[in-house]
Amino acid sequence: MxxxxxxxxxxxxxxxxxxxxxxxxxxxxxxxxxxxxxxxxxxxxxQELKTYGANINVLPKGTSLLDDLYGVEEDSGVTGQYLQESELGNIKTIFWAYNIVDFTPYLDIQVTLPDQNKETKLVGTWFEHHMELPTGETLNTGMKNMKNWWDVSGQWISDQEENAAMVGSLVAGRNNIQVGDTIVVENGGQTKELVVKGIFNAGSDEDERIYVPLQTAQKLAERIGLVNSVEVSALTTPDNELARKAAQNPSSLSIKEWETWYCTAYVSAISYQIEEVITDSVAKPIRQVAESEGxxxxxxxxxxxxxxxxxxxxxxxxxxxxxxxxxxxxxxxxxxxxxxxxxxxxxxxxxxxxxxxxxxxxxxxxxxxxxxxxxxxxxxxxxxxxxxxxxxxxxxxxxxxxxxxxxxxxxxxxxxxxxxxxxxxxx
Structure with missing residues (x-):
């Protein structure tokens, strides 16, 4: 009823x-x-925010210490500290390996251009680097993915083009450089001819730099197999009180807190794990980026x-x-x-x-x-x-x-x- x-x-x-x-x-x-x-x-x-750059910067311990104590930057050339290029694949073996979207190394050297007294920073890097990982997997990573918002006139260069370069818009404007021109750079008595394949506008101090394949910079600086910094783009979880406590001193955590922190994709946890696999390195979260993401x-x-x-x-x-x-x-x-x-x-x-x-x-x-x-x-x-x-x-x-x-x-x-x-x- x-x-x-x-x-x-x-x-x-x-x-x-x-x-x-x-x-x-x-x-x-x-x-x-x-x-x-x-x-x-x-x-x-x-994932959307990762298209705007890295949120972790990996430096040699000596460089990081001088930066913290005296404000000496990693590209100043006074530290003499480097990371091993051969160890960079280890970044993709950490606990949060799948959260590592991209990474690329840098080797910064100071060069001079003809008829220019002012030194210009030349940066060796990966553009679209194919590498075999220790896990047996393969990976394509580099600047082309991490800096895909750059406004490029001409084209991106490849890692195999050792005589090619991409020039920042400010350097190009100051020296009347056009796409297709050949420029000569000098470092420590060594010279190198480079063909300008692209001119880019990054809207930052990167416009004051010249980018070349990593092996080109290594040969010019006589630093084969070495880099002085690595930028890492990682998917992270917004920081909370535990993450901020761990960022100050991981050893202050209890065992339970440490396990929770280590197994959560906080930017500080990923940085800590990178330090574990790269010899004598310090991984610093780029706080402005990480906090903005959160x-x-x-x-x-x-x-x-x-x-x-x-x-x-x-x-x-x-x-x-x-x-x-x-x-x-x-x-x-x-x-x-x-x-x-x-x-x-x-x-x-x-x-x-x-x-x-x-x-x-x-x-x-x-x-x-x-x-x-x-x-x-x-x-x-x-x-x-x-x-x-x-x-x-x-x-x-x-x-x-x-x-x-x-x-x-x-x-x-x-x-x-x-x-x-x-x-x-x-x-």
């Missing part, structure tokens, strides 16, 4: 029930979309959480109005039930069951619509699909139930206040 009454009420008020189902579906779809995107947005935002990620997730909360509040208000209107329309029916002996409790259960059945239909429809919305957001914002998170299903189910019950509270209060004699007389 109870379910016959529920079925009858649903069909008699199908228009209003469809409106309630649509309201719930709208809230559920936005909740599903935002939760899926929010849970997947960390990697997506990090701030952007937190604000993005907060925005999505606010949208979710507002959509649920809107759904609750809509459900409240619709259910209250339904109870008022059925006031004589409810009054008659009370008049023949029905108590408030079974009548409330009847109304709640009708709404919950409607909520299940709307929630299921909203969930699948939300998956579609999530993919639209992923393709339009990140140009990639959003991973479907199974944990969203129970979250949406619980939230839809809470919102539905919260929206029914005003109508249940109205139902409890109805007096059979008054409603049956139309008062």
């Amino acid at each position: 109870f379910w016959r009454m529920v079925k009858g009420a649903l069909f008699r008020q199908k228009g209003k029930m469809l409106m309630i189902a649509f309201t719930i579906a709208l809230g559920a779809s936005l909740t599903t979309a935002m939760l899926n995107v929010m849970l997947d947005v960390g990697d997506k935002v990090n 701030a952007i990620l937190e604000k993005t997730q907060l925005l999505m959480l606010l949208i979710t909360i507002l959509s649920l509040i809107g759904s609750a208000l809509g459900i409240s109005n619709l259910v209250t209107a339904s109870v008022m329309e059925r006031s004589r029916e409810i009054g008659l039930l009370k008049a023949v002996g029905a108590h408030n409790s079974p009548i409330s259960r009847l109304i709640l069951t009708e709404i919950l059945v409607t909520a299940i239909v709307g929630g299921v429809a909203g969930y699948f619509a939300g998956l579609g919305f999530a993919q639209i957001i992923g393709q339009s914002v990140f140009d990639s699909a959003i991973d479907i998170k199974p944990m969203v299903i129970p979250l949406v189910a619980v939230l839809v139930s809470i919102v539905t019950l919260a929206g029914c509270i005003p109508s249940i209060r109205l139902l409890l206040s109805l007096r059979p004699a008054e409603v049956l007389h139309g008062r």
Whole structure:
């Protein structure tokens, strides 16, 4: 009898029930979309931000110490400290190897151009370097990936072009250098002719430099197999109190804290692991980049959480109005039930069951619509699909139930206040 009454009420008020189902579906779809995107947005935002450069700088210990104590920079040429190029593949063997997006080494030397008294920095680096890793895997990494926002006139050079160079826009403008020109650089009595294959505008002090393949700089500086810094681009987790504590002194952590920190992709943890595999190195997070990434990620997730909360509040208000209107329309029916002996409790259960059945239909429809919305957001914002998170299903189910019950509270209060004699007389 109870379910016959529920079925009858649903069909008699199908228009209003469809409106309630649509309201719930709208809230559920936005909740599903935002939760899926929010849970997947960390990697997506990090991946987007990685296109704007490195967030870890690896230096020799001696260089790092002089920089900390006396402000001597790694490219000043006074430290005489270097890293071994042969060890760089070890970066992809750390615990968070899959979070290492790109890395590239640098060897900085000071050179002079003809008729120029001022020295210019020449930087040897990898452009698109193919390397065999200690794990047996292969990797293509280098400047072309890490600096892909550069505005390049001409073309990128390859690591095999030992007589080619890319010149910064400020150096090119000051020396009237054009793409295709041949320039002569001198370092310590050694000269080298280079063909300018590209002129780039980086919008930073890199525009004051000349970039050449790493082996070219090594031969010119007589530093075969050596580099003086490595830039690493890694996907990281925003810092929290534990990460900041570890960054100051990892040895101050308890065993449990150390395990949690080491096994989480904090920029300080990845830096620590890099130091473990590169001899006599210090890996320094580029704090401005790392903290900006964390701030952007937190604000993005907060925005999505606010949208979710507002959509649920809107759904609750809509459900409240619709259910209250339904109870008022059925006031004589409810009054008659009370008049023949029905108590408030079974009548409330009847109304709640009708709404919950409607909520299940709307929630299921909203969930699948939300998956579609999530993919639209992923393709339009990140140009990639959003991973479907199974944990969203129970979250949406619980939230839809809470919102539905919260929206029914005003109508249940109205139902409890109805007096059979008054409603049956139309008062």
